[in-house]
Amino acid sequence: MPPELQERQRRRKIALACEPCRERKARCDGGKPICSTCRRRSLDLEQCVYKAGNARTACSDDYTKTLHERIRKLEQACISHGIDITTLEATEPGRHSPLEKRSSSAHESGSVDAPGMMEPPPVQLPSPYSCMSMEHSVEPRRVTAMGTIFAEDHLEDTPDHVEDDFYGSSSAVSFLKEAYSAMNPPPSRAEPSSLFRNHQQALPVPERSPFADFDKFLLPPRPFADHLIQIYFSRVHYLYPVFHRPAFEHAYQTLWRPATAADADAAANRFRGVGLGSSPGADARTIVFHGALNSMFALACNYADLTPAEKARGIEVFLLRSRQYFGIDLLDQNNLGVVQTLLLCGLVMQGTPFPDRCWNAVGIACRIAQGLGLHMEAARQPGNATLEKEIRRRTWQGCVIVDTLVSMTYGRPTVAACLAVNDLLPRPQSMSETDAEKVRLQFNSQSFKLSLVLEDILCKIYQPWRNRHQNERLRSSGAAAAAAADGMPSLDTIVELDTQLDEFERAVPRFLSWQSASPSEGLLAPEDPKTIAIQKHVLQARFLYVRLILHRPFLTKLSAAFAKPRQEPELGEPAPRHSPDKGLRAPFTTECARVCVDAASQLITLVNGSYQTDTSGAWWWNSLYACAAGLVLIVCRMYPPLWARLDHAAVAASWEHCQEILKSIANVSVSARKSLDLLRKIDRAVTQLQTAREPSGEQIDPSLCADVTRSWSSLEDIDVSLLLDPDPMSLFRGWEMPGFESFNP
Numbered sequence: 163m164p165p166e167l168q169e170r171q172r173r174r175k176i177a178l179a180c181e182p183c184r185e186r187k188a189r190c191d192g193g194k195p196i197c198s199t200c201r202r203r204s205l206d207l208e209q210c211v212y213k214a215g216n217a218r219t220a221c222s223d224d225y226t227k228t229l230h231e232r233i234r235k236l237e238q239a240c241i242s243h244g245i246d247i248t249t250l251e252a253t254e255p256g257r258h259s260p261l262e263k264r265s266s267s268a269h270e271s272g273s274v275d276a277p278g279m280m281e282p283p284p285v286q287l288p289s290p291y292s293c294m295s296m297e298h299s300v301e302p303r304r305v306t307a308m309g310t311i312f313a314e315d316h317l318e319d320t321p322d323h324v325e326d327d328f329y330g331s332s333s334a335v336s337f338l339k340e341a342y343s344a345m346n347p348p349p350s351r352a353e354p355s356s357l358f359r360n361h362q363q364a365l366p367v368p369e370r371s372p373f374a375d376f377d378k379f380l381l382p383p384r385p386f387a388d389h390l391i392q393i394y395f396s397r398v399h400y401l402y403p404v405f406h407r408p409a410f411e412h413a414y415q416t417l418w419r420p421a422t423a424a425d426a427d428a429a430a431n432r433f434r435g436v437g438l439g440s441s442p443g444a445d446a447r448t449i450v451f452h453g454a455l456n457s458m459f460a461l462a463c464n465y466a467d468l469t470p471a472e473k474a475r476g477i478e479v480f481l482l483r484s485r486q487y488f489g490i491d492l493l494d495q496n497n498l499g500v501v502q503t504l505l506l507c508g509l510v511m512q513g514t515p516f517p518d519r520c521w522n523a524v525g526i527a528c529r530i531a532q533g534l535g536l537h538m539e540a541a542r543q544p545g546n547a548t549l550e551k552e553i554r555r556r557t558w559q560g561c562v563i564v565d566t567l568v569s570m571t572y573g574r575p576t577v578a579a580c581l582a583v584n585d586l587l588p589r590p591q592s593m594s595e596t597d598a599e600k601v602r603l604q605f606n607s608q609s610f611k612l613s614l615v616l617e618d619i620l621c622k623i624y625q626p627w628r629n630r631h632q633n634e635r636l637r638s639s640g641a642a643a644a645a646a647a648d649g650m651p652s653l654d655t656i657v658e659l660d661t662q663l664d665e666f667e668r669a670v671p672r673f674l675s676w677q678s679a680s681p682s683e684g685l686l687a688p689e690d691p692k693t694i695a696i697q698k699h700v701l702q703a704r705f706l707y708v709r710l711i712l713h714r715p716f717l718t719k720l721s722a723a724f725a726k727p728r729q730e731p732e733l734g735e736p737a738p739r740h741s742p743d744k745g746l747r748a749p750f751t752t753e754c755a756r757v758c759v760d761a762a763s764q765l766i767t768l769v770n771g772s773y774q775t776d777t778s779g780a781w782w783w784n785s786l787y788a789c790a791a792g793l794v795l796i797v798c799r800m801y802p803p804l805w806a807r808l809d810h811a812a813v814a815a816s817w818e819h820c821q822e823i824l825k826s827i828a829n830v831s832v833s834a835r836k837s838l839d840l841l842r843k844i845d846r847a848v849t850q851l852q853t854a855r856e857p858s859g860e861q862i863d864p865s866l867c868a869d870v871t872r873s874w875s876s877l878e879d880i881d882v883s884l885l886l887d888p889d890p891m892s893l894f895r896g897w898e899m900p901g902f903e904s905f906n907p
Contacts, residue, residue, distance in 0.1 A: 180210045380483055382459070384418055390462035397465045398458075400602045400693050401609075401700055401779070402509060404560035405454075405502045406553050409439030413446040414455070435550040437498035437557065444499025451499070453487030456480045457506040464513060464780065470830045481510065493526070498557060501531045505560055508568065513782045515833070517572065524568050528561045528577040536561070556603075559610040566613040566620070570711070571786070575626045576617060598690060604671055605697040609704070611669075615662045616708050622659065623651050623715060650719060653750055656712070660757075663709055676702040695777040699768070703779060706765040707787060710794065713758035716751045721800035752804055759798045759808060762791035763816045770819040774826065785827050789837050792820035796845050799852055817845070 176192035183190035183199055190197050200210040381387060391414065399407065412429050421429075426441070433440040444450045460480035463473050488507060492500060504527035511520035531537065536558035569576045620626060672678040673694055769787050772778040795817050799805050821838060828835035 178212050180212050182209060381417065387459070390459045390466065393462040393465050394458045396693065397696065397776075398461050398509070400605060400697060402505070402560055402564065403603055403606050404505050404557050405438040405499075406433065406436040406440075406549070409433035409436050411439070413439035413451060416446045433549075435498065436553040437502045440499070443495055443497040444502075448495070448499075449487040449492055450495055450497070450503050453484050453492060454499070454503040454506050456484035456487075457503070457510045460484065460510045461506070465776075473830070477510075477513075481514070484510075488523075493530075496530065496533070498534065498536075498554065501527045501534070501536070501557055501561065504530070505557075505564055508564055512568075513780065521568060521572060521574070524561075524564050525577045528565050531558055531561045556606060559606060562617075563606075563609050563613045566617050569626070570616060570620060573624065573626050576620065601673070601690065602693055602697075605674060605701065608666075608670055608674060608701060612666060612701070612704060612708065615659070615666060618662070619659055619708065619712050622655050623712065650715060650751075653747065656716075656750075656754060659712055660709075663705070663712070667705065670701070674698050674701060692777065696779070699772050699777055700779045700783075703765060703768055703783070703787060706761050706768065707790065710758055710761040710765065710790065713754040713761070714794070716754035717758045717794065717797060717801075717804075720751060720755055720804060721797045752807070755798065755801070755804050756807060759794055759804070759813070762794035763812060765791045766795075766816045766819050766823070769823055773823055781827055781830060784823065785831060785834050785837070788820050788823040788827075789841065792817065792824075792841050793844070795820065796841065796848050799848055 176190065178192065179190035180192075180197050180200060182188075182203075182205060183197065188199050190199055193201075194212075195207050196205070196210040382390070395407065409429075409432075412433065430441045438444050438451060438454050439446075446452075457480070460477045463476035463480065466473065466476070468476065484507065488504075492503070504523050508520050508524035508527065511517075511523060514520070534554075536554050565577050667675075667677070670676075674697060676698060765787050769778075769784050773781070773784045778784065795813055798808065798813070821842070824834050824838040824841070828838060
C-alpha cells in the first residue's frame with residue numbers, strides 16, 4: 163500500500179458549522195459568506211447561516227458579558243471614591259502582575275496547575291495613596307517627612323544648587339549638613355549614593371497629560387468671566403496683591419485661545435517662579451490655577467451688579483467648583499502658587515458661615531510658605547530674579563496680613579511667628595512694574611506694617627495662647643504685679659503700643675493718609691482715584707479697629723463691675739464692687755476707655771459714609787466693624803464716670819448709624835439681622851440698668867438687676883456682663899449670604 167494512502171488526511175476542525183451542514187451532518191469548512199459544501203449544493207447566501215445557539219458557546223458568551231459588567235462596576239466604584247483607574251495598570255513596559263506571569267508560564271509549558279497545588283498570588287487592593295508614592299510624586303523629595311535625608315547627595319550647598327524647601331537649624335537635615343561640612347576632607351561627590359542612584363535610574367514615569375483633568379476645568383461664559391476678573395482687579399486685588407498680575411493675565415488669556423510654543427517658552431522664562439500663571443506647577447493647565455480662578459470669581463460676585471439671590475447662587479457655584487481642587491493633589495504641588503491659591507480661598511471663606519475652613523486655609527498657606535522659606539527670604543542665595551524675589555516677598559506679607567486679621571477675628575494665636583523678618587528687607591529697585599503699579603502696591607506695605615502692630619497687641623494684650631477661661635487667666639502671672647492682680651496689661655505696654663499706632667498714622671503716605679487734604683497727589687493713571695479711595699478707606703477702618711481693640715480691655719474692666727453685683731458663694735448676698743483704681747492708674751484707665759469709645763464712633767462714621775458706595779471694603783468687614791463699635795457704644799454707658807465725660811448726643815447718633823448699617827447689610831446676611839436684634843436687646847437691658855441707678859450714679863438697685871437677669875432665662879438670652887470679657891465679639895461671628903445655612907459644600 164502506498165505510503166500516502168497509509169496516512170489518512172485528518173479532518174480540519176472548526177468552531178462552528180453552518181445550519182444546513184449541521185442538519186445534514188455534512189462536513190463544513192466554516193467559509194463565509196458561504197461554505198464550500200453549500201456552494202456545491204447551489205444554496206443561496208441567505209441559507210448558509212451560522213447560529214451561536216449551542217449550549218457551550220452560549221455559556222461562554224454569558225460568562226464574558228458578566229465579567230465585562232463586573233469590570234465596569236468596579237471602575238465606577240473606583241472613580242466614585244476618587245481612585246484613578248490609570249494607576250491600577252502597569253506603567254512600565256514589560257511589567258506584568260503575578261497572575262499574568264503565572265498564566266503566561268502555564269500557557270508556555272502547555273500544562274495547567276492542578277487545584278490546590280499552588281497558592282494563589284496575593285491580590286493588591288488599590289490604595290487612595292497609590293498616586294502619591296515616591297515614584298509617582300510630582301517632584302521626588304530628598305527629605306523624608308521626619309526631617310531625615312535619603313542620601314548624602316546635595317548635602318553641601320553650592321551656588322548653582324539652592325533648595326526650594328526650607329529646613330531650619332533644629333531639623334535633622336540641618337544637623338547632617340553641619341556635620342557634613344565639618345568633615346575634613348569631605349567625601350567625594352563624584353558618584354551619587356547607591357540608594358539615590360537607584361531611585362534616579364528607575365524606569366521613567368510617563369508624563370501626565372496637561373489635559374488629563376479637563377473635566378474639572380469648568381469656566382463660565384467668556385463675557386461673564388471677563389467681567390468678574392475686571393471686578394476682582396478693581397475691588398480686591400490691590401488690597402491683597404499676593405500674586406503677579408501680568409503672569410496671571412497671560413495664563414488667563416491662554417484659557418480662551420491657543421498659545422504657540424514660542425509664546426509659551428517666552429512666558430515660562432519671563433514669569434518663572436512667580437506663582438499663579440507661571441510654569442511649571444501653576445499655569446492655566448493646573449488645578450492650582452483653576453482653584454485660584456474660581457475663588458476670584460466667588461470674591462468678585464460679592465461686588466457684581468446682581469441681586470442678593472443671584473450673588474448667593476454665583477458664590478455657591480464657584481465655591482463648589484473650587485472645592486474639588488483643594489485636596490491632597492493640591493498640597494502635593496508645594497509651590498508658591500499653592501500658597502497664593504489658599505490665601506484667596508481664605509478670603510472667600512470670610513464671607514461664609516464656615517470659620518474653620520477659613521482658619522484652616524490660611525493656616526495651611528502659612529505653613530507651606532514657611533516650608534518654602536518665604537519667611538527667610540534674606541537667607542536665600544543671590545541668584546534669583548528680582549521679580550521672583552518681589553513676588554515671594556509680597557506673598558509672605560499677604561500670609562502675615564491675612565493670618566493676623568483672621569487670628570484677631572477668632573481670638574487665636576497667629577501661625578506666622580517670624581513676622582518682622584521680611585519687614586527689614588529693602589524693596590528691590592529694578593522692578594518690572596510701572597510707576598503707577600508701584601503706587602497701587604504701597605497699600606500692601608502699609609497694611610503689613612499695621613499687621614505687625616496688631617500682632618504685638620494680640621500677643622501683649624490678649625495673649626490668645628494662655629488659659630481659655632477668665633478666672634484662670636486672672637490667676638496667671640503677668641508682666642507686673644499690678645497687672646497680675648487684676649488681669650490688666652501694664653501701663654507701659656499700653657503707652658508703647660499706642661505710640662506705635664500714632665507713629666504709623668503719621669508715616670502713612672499722603673495719597674493714603676486720611677489726614678491729607680490732597681488724596682490724588684502722586685496718582686499716575688485714570689483708574690487710580692477709585693483704587694486709592696478703596697485702599698484709603700480699608701486702611702483707615704482697619705487702623706480704627708486696631709485702636710479700638712487695644713483699649714477695649716480697660717472699657718470692659720471698668721464697666722463689668724456695674725453690669726451686675728457679685729454674689730458671695732457662702733451668703734448669696736451682693737458683695738461690694740472692686741474699689742476703683744487709685745493714683746495715676748485711675749485717670750489713665752478712664753482715658754483709655756474714652757479713646758476706645760472715640761475710635762468706635764469714628765469707625766461707625768467712616769463705615770456709614772461708604773458702605774453703600776463702590777469704594778467700601780467687603781460687607782462682612784463692615785458688619786464686624788458695626789457690631790464691635792455698636793457694642794462699645796452700649797457698654798460705655800455702664801460706667802458713670804466715663805459716661806459723664808462723653809457727648810451723649812454724639813453717642814446716640816452713632817448708635818443710630820450703627821443700626822442703619824446692620825439693617826442694610828441684613829438684606830444680604832442673615833447673621834447681620836440676628837446681630838442687630840441682639841444689640842438692641844442688650845441696649846434695652848443697659849437702659850434699664852441706667853434708669854435703676856441712684857442719683858449718685860455709683861450704685862445699681864440689686865433687686866432690679868436680679869429681675870433683669872432672671873428675665874433672660876432662655877438659652878438665647880445673654881447676660882450683659884458676659885459680653886464684656888474676654889471676647890465679646892464671639893457672638894457676632896459667622897457672616898453668611900442668604901441660603902448659606904443649608905449650603906455645605
